Amino acid sequence: MIIAVASGKGGTGKTFVSTNLFWAAQKQGIPSTLVDCDAEEPNDAEFIPGYVLNTQNVVQKIPVIDDQKCTFCGRCFDYCNYNAIVYLPDKRFIKVVEELCHDCGACTVACTSGAISLKEKAIGTIRKMYVGIPSVLVEARTEIGVYSPVPVIKKAIKYASDDVLIILDAPPGISCPFIATVDKADYVVLVTEPTPFGLNDLKLSVDTLDEIGKPYGVVVNRAGLGNSDVYLWLKEKKISLLMEIPFDKEIAMVYSEGKLIAELNSKYSDKFMQLLQSVKKELKR
Amino acid sequence: MNEIVVLSGKGGTGKTMLSASFATLEKNMVVADCDVDAANLYLILQPKNEIEEVYVSGHRAQIDYSKCTHCGICADHCRFEAISTINGKVIISETSCDGCKLCSRVCPVGAIDMLPNDKSRWYAGAYRNGQMVHARLAPGEENSGKLVNVVRNYAKKLADETNAKTIIIDGPPGTGCPVVSSLTGVKKVILVTEPSKSGFHDLKRIFELAESFNLKSSVVINKYDLNLDMSRKIEEWCKLFSIPVLGRLPFDKQIVEGMLHCKSIIEWQPSSVISQEIKNIWQTVNADQS
Incomplete structure (x- = not known):
């Protein structure tokens, strides 16, 4: 079962939800893998320290144009849909803007004079960490300022073992990195807070998941803050409320120190196990 | 400023x-x-x-099935794992398509159109x-x-x-x-x-x-x-x-x-x-x- 938390x-x-859910599940002896897909700002390892088993580099292939072989026909420039090739035929100048390249391979297909070769550029790493029997943490981490984290995220998810339970800690937002993550999940747990900002962004997430046809339910975090609009909206839309986490300074304190509330307080490990049961039930519906 | x-x-x-x-x-x-x-x-x-x-924001590929011969050349070229052949039928995954247009360019029968993402x-x-x-x-x-x-x-x-x-x-x-x-x-x-x-x-x-x-x-x-x-x-x-x-x-x-x-x-x-x-x-x- 693959659950994305988004x-x-x-x-x-x-x-908070991903790490605590993971901890509660592995404590119960469920073989689990947690994949930190927030590759621009990965944080799970701050909460779940582990022993690094191995580190893989993720590379992107960047074209290099040999201007000795290049005939300046301009076909690669025409084929590139990302404006990643600067082409000035009068000056016999041609160059690849590496930051804009998406590694799609179009320029290589376009070139008829064999002037394009490929070089590798590091865009991130995937670290696999052993965190206790029988669980693993996989962390996707981009190099700072890399154009898109999607290739790193996809590779990290692939790298996850075929454990019984795989939890994907998704990146924020609703664009490509989010889609690349939830696309692989059987079920999406959406975390929100009962504030106007929380509700507004929850609606965006729900629209997106409806569009791609993913089942989902909602966890309301910091319950007690804000107002009841989110609950009314969930009721109106008949969306399952999977769990409520109260607004509590103890939780905030524990979290800020990089610790897990489920580890320190058995009430919460039970609550996170219930969340797992609720998701299972939802999937059977 | x-x-x-x-x-x-x-x-x-x-x-x-x-x-x-x-x-x-x-x-x-x-x-x-x-x-x-x-x-x-x-x-x-x-x-x-x-x-x-x-x-x-970009474009996405769409197959015109009245022209497609399901030859799979597009799938061979796609670097985003967006095209797959399922039971002999070529299918593009909208969520994986990056909009590079290479599939549309290599298609021998011109069966792939690029639609604008204009929402x-x-x-x-x-x-x-x-x-x-x-x-x-x-x-x-x-x-x-x-x-x-x-x-x-x-x-x-x-x-x-x-x-x-x-x-x-x-x-x-x-x-x-x-x-x-x-x-x-x-x-x-x-x-x-x-x-x-x-x-x-x-x-x-x-x-x-x-x-x-x-x-x-x-x-x-x-x-x-x-x-x-x-x-x-x-x-x-x-x-x-x-x-x-x-x-x-x-x-x-x-x-x-x-x-x-x-x-x-x-x-x-x-x-x-x-x-x-x-x-x-x-x-x-x-x-x-x-």
Whole structure:
């Protein structure tokens, strides 16, 4: 079973829910893998320290144009849909803008004079960490400022073992990195908070998941803050409320120190196990 | 023109709260919400949108099955694993397609069309203290960096027209493409952090990004009283790298209360501790004309 934990808005508690759910499940002896898919700002390892088993580099192939072989026909420039090739035929100048390249291979197909070769560029790493029997943490991490984290995320998810339970801690937002993550999940747990910002971004996430046809339910974090609009909206839309986590300074304190509330307070490990049961039930519906 | 960007790396540390506060401190402001993926600032500032424009974020491939021979050449060329052959039928996954158009170019029978992704929008209009530009990237679409540029360019145009001195840029989370687009060429970078292990970790990454563009950053510690020990560690780190700490904001439930009434904390409780501190921060930011 693959569960993605996501939210449109940042800072609602994706990492909090993912890490605690993972901890509760592995404590019960369920072979689990947690994949940190927030590759631009991965944080799960701050909460779940582990022994690094191995580190893989993720590379992108970047074209290199040999201007000795190049006939300046301009076909690669025409084929590139990302404006990643600067082409000035009068000056016999041609160059690849590496930051804009998506590694699609079109220029290589376009070139008829064999002037394009490929070089590798590091765009991130995937670290596999052993965190206790029988669980593993996989962390996707992009190099800072890399154009898109999607290739790193996809590779990290592939790298996850075929454990009984795989939890994907998704990146914020609703664009490509989010889609690349939830696309692989059987079920999406959306984390929100009962504030206007939380509700607004929850609606965006729900629209997106409806569009791609993924089942989902909602966890309301920091319950007690804000107002009841989110509950009314969930009721109106008949969306399952999977769990409520109260707004509590103890939780905030524990989280801020990089610790897990499920480990320190058995009430919460039970609550996260219930969340897992609720998701299973939802999937059977 | 003074462009000030508010960033944090980690989401939920208070970028929009701080941007909204700045945006309601003075008259004749221009605000650019560059979190095009999950724009929220408009909920507080409630601009009257006079402009609504379509933004084409890219294209996606679609097979015309009346022409397709299911030869699979397109699938062999696709680097995004977006095309697969299932039971002899070629299928394109919309969520994986990157819009590179290579499949359409290599198709021997011209069966693949490229359709524009045109569901994204951007908006501009007046709010109570000036002008605001924001956008809404359609679900699953990319090129958010380009949309950020569109938003920023229009904000600059508005600032020129209205003789505004300052543009406040509310940035997106992360360290990727839209963040890079949000900070290139700005005058000042304000990094909002919170005293948590993850907030601190993300602060270091976003600082590194700003440094790589030779931009001077300064730091605001939000909710500093939630973990004083961690706040102290952040301050020590800032000292080590000579990063000015502009201010420390206490945790205050009234921020959410104000939000429920579409008001920044400056408008909701102008004399609160947090509002005073934000005013001080704003003065410091503006006093530094280097």
